[in-house]
Amino acid sequence: MQQLFPKTIFFLTLLSSLTQLSLMAQGIRGTVKGDSGEALAYASVYIRNIGDGIPTNQQGEYEYKLSPGAYDVVVQFMGYASQVKTVEIKDAWVTLDFVLEQQTYALQEVTINSKAEDPALTVMRKAISKAKYHRLQVDEYSMMVYLKGTGQLTNAPFFIKKELEKEGLKLNEAYTTESVSEITFRQPNTVEERVISIRTNGDNNQTSPAPYIVSSFYEEKINEAISPLAPSAFAYYRFRFEGSFIENGYTINKIRVTPRSRGERVFEGFIFIIEDHWAIHSLDLKTSLLGFDIAVRQLYTEVATHVWMPTTHTYVFGGKFFGFAGEYKYIASARDHKVKLNPDLIVETKIIDEKIEEAPEINISLDKNLSALDQMAQSEELSRKDFRKLVNAYEKEATKERDNVEVISERNYKIDSLAKKRDLSYWDSIRPVKLTDAELKGYQRDDSLAVVEAAKLSEDDSIAQRAKRKFKPGEILTGGRYFFGKGRSAGFKTNFTKFSFNTVEGYKVGLGGFYRIQKSEKMADSVTYYNRSWNFEPELRYGFSSNQLYSVMDIRRSVNKGRPGYTLGLRGGSYIFQYNGDNPINEQVNALYSLFFRQNYMKLYEQDFATLYFAHRVSDAFTYRSNLTYADRRTLENNSDFSFYNRPERTYTSNIPNNLEADDPAFENHRAMIWNNTIRWRPGLKYRIRNGRKIPIYETAPVINLGYTKGIRHGYEGNQPDFDLVELGLEHFFNFGVSGKLDFNVRAGSFLNSNQVYFQDFMHFGGNRTIFANMGVASNYRFLDYYQYSTQSEYFSGIVHYQFRKFLLTQLPMLRFSGLRENIFFNYLKTANSPHYWEVGYSLDNLFRIFRLEMGAGFENDSYKRGGVRFGIASFININ
Secondary structure, eight states, X not given: OTTHHHHHHHHHHHHHHHHHHHHOOOEEEEEEEETTSOBOTTOEEEETTTTEEEEOOTTSEEEEEOOSEEEEEEEEETTEEEEEEEEEEOSSEEEOOEEEOBOOOBOXXXXXXXXXXXXXXXXXXXXXXXXXXXXXXXXXXXXXXEEEEEEEEEEOOTTTHHHHHHTTOOTTOOEEEEEEEEEEEETTTEEEEEEEEEEESSSSSOOOOHHHHSOOTTSSEETTXXXXXXXXXXXXXXXXXEEEEEETTEEEEEEEEEESSOSTTBOEEEEEEETTTTEEEEEEEEEEETTEEEEEEEEEEEEETTEEEEEEEEEEEEEEETTEEEEEEEEEEEEEEEEEEOGGGOSOOEEEOTTTSOOOOOOGGGOOSSOHHXXXXXXXXXXXXXXXXXXXXXXXXXXXXXXXXXXXXXXXXXXXXXXXXXXHHHHHHHOSSOOOHHHHHHHHHHHHHHHHHHHHHOOOHHHHGGGOOOOOTTHHHHOEEXXXXXXXXXXXXXXXXXXXXXXXXXXXXXXXXEEEEEEEEEOTTSSOEEEEEEEEXXXXXXXXXXXXXXXXXXXXXXXXXXXOEEEEEEEEEEEEEESSTTOOSOHHHHHHHHHHHOOOOOOEEEEEEEEEEEEEEEETTEEEEEEEEEEEEEEOOOOOOOOSOOOTTOOOOOSSOOOSSOOGGGGSOEEEEEEEXXXXXXXXXXXEEETTXXXXXXXXXXEEXXXXXXXXXXXXXXXXXXXXXXXXXXXXXXXXXXXXXXXEEEEEEEEEEEEEOOGGGSBOOOOOOSSBOOSSTTTSOSSOOSSTTOBSSOEEEEEEEEEESSSSGGGSHHHHHTTOEEEEEEEEEEETTSOOEEEEEEEEEEETTTEEEEEEEEEETTEEEEEEEEEEXXXXXXXX
């Protein structure tokens, strides 16, 4: 009953508000134009008396319903002088047109001498020193946000245009998404969004303005781009004073922002700073990411005394990609701000720029007896450095008082039950920005398509039946999944990749499938899911030259309560494997090299085996895995000499790998019992929370791997492994902003006991002898032989990769804007019996936005071993 009462009040209030809105038949409407007659799209129309406003549409038109009374209407547009008009509303609409004059700027007089500096420098130094203050000064705020996103594909390759039209996607037609949401923000980084209404002709009626609206230029980065107000901004930008003007009694400074090195993830354009308060008034900036242009415009309004927040946002994304071209524009209008100030940061301190002004002589770092808050309260003026130091100290003190310091952001997203059921009259009454003709046509076109998409997601069997897939024979090769209800499903894996060639089997085919029984229930907290599943995965392969059929079955039980959980499984059969269980060479790549170049890099053995395995994810930061394998292992010989490359100077090599340490007994047939254990730990892992679910941010913590493998002697009288192997590894990266990124992967290990080690149990390293680069820039060597340095002794391996923003070719801005990156890498390997093996190389990354081209060489001690070119996928693309 207690929960029902507030809900009833809410719906009655909402119904009352909508009723009053429908009865109001008066307000203001009109156009906003520049003094040259041009329509000013997305100008801000702000009613000062009620602290609310709307933007104009693309034609500069606006319409706002008001109850009878007198109002002060303020119109703003970047680059134009704001204008205020007073209007009295009675019982009819009032036409109120605005013609804005281009802003005139007053330039400060600067004495030209060797010590003179641009006034923009002191403006930006003070603004940067107060950036964190402005980010922390509002403890909590809420607002209503209207968001409209409109995108269109403007070009596509000629050979695919017809296919796109068959799928309902036409060139130069608008695809629009609209939403009205109530967004609440609480320090330090909690965002709650309640979607009141959604209307879209996009995928699935899901749109959220929160990521755009709550992004702040007072942060150091905005989607990985360096903010002009970041502490390190002077290392990335040059600033130039363009003049100032007076608005509502405040002096506004116009500052041109120019990157010291143009390219991705740095902004260029203008930022307007309010004198004395050093807050943002507005901004007009652009950047690029992976060759796509991104433009952002924000207009701020004083929503509380000396508190300015953006009320109009415009984001434009555009670019070209392999013959495709398009643009997507977001327009967001924030209104009805409710602001709760941080009581600790109400009193403003005068900021002194010690480079040009006389600063008070105090040393903040020496006063340990007072809190940062007390020191700020006692200081009427501070140097910009001391002020920033105190605000940083205050933030650290506040962080220590938080309960969940490992949570760096929290997002809660709820959709009102009526959000997707609003009719056209509702949207016409609440929409602050009128739709264009193209957007209206887009809605009419896609309303019918939305019915089909909804059917795919419906939990109603009668509706979902419309979207059920029928069996298609081609899916035996391409993969497909079929549902039978009650959590049961079956299907085929991607089997066309199992067609290949190797010298042991000759041409081979494979077939894999699965049967799954899955149950999922919400737990008592209504957020965590209790998932249980049984998985049965059989697989077959047949070699036409070896005339051998292999089969394997994997049966596993998985149980997860939220993120933590465990998997227990049994896998066994008679199958064929690479000596390096990490499968360093792809089947299709090996087939290509064998058939066209007569080079057989893949080395195989067979085994009859059974493996019992267990994996326990204790938490997102800690996982333990263990498996016990019993196997009868046998060496194999080549059974096929076929190749399209028939020159006599090249022959296939033996299926027994070449190795510095292995003798003939290492390749004898044997029976093995192997116990393997690994621990994977991410110390200091951070999280984000989404609708109550805790989601790990893996890139915030290094990965520490600890492994122990034991070859166990057992009752069988014959050849048996007998060894103990331990290994410690560390993987991580350091992101230096737009300057670069360092990835590294180091590991070391030793066979504590090596009484009998067969080649399958040697420590193998990720080699590569083909032109194709492996996924992961810090995962494998580029030119290392697959098995030459495999070892049964101690070893050390290090792979280091550094990506530059600007290096050699990327000195040219046009290449940086295309998304091109330059990298260097250095890899090192040493075992007890090997020479010092090292690689060095250079690569061009993000070629055409998806490729990577590497060039380098490998050396043994001081002698050149081999080198060449490697071609792969761009490093930013992660494929598991």
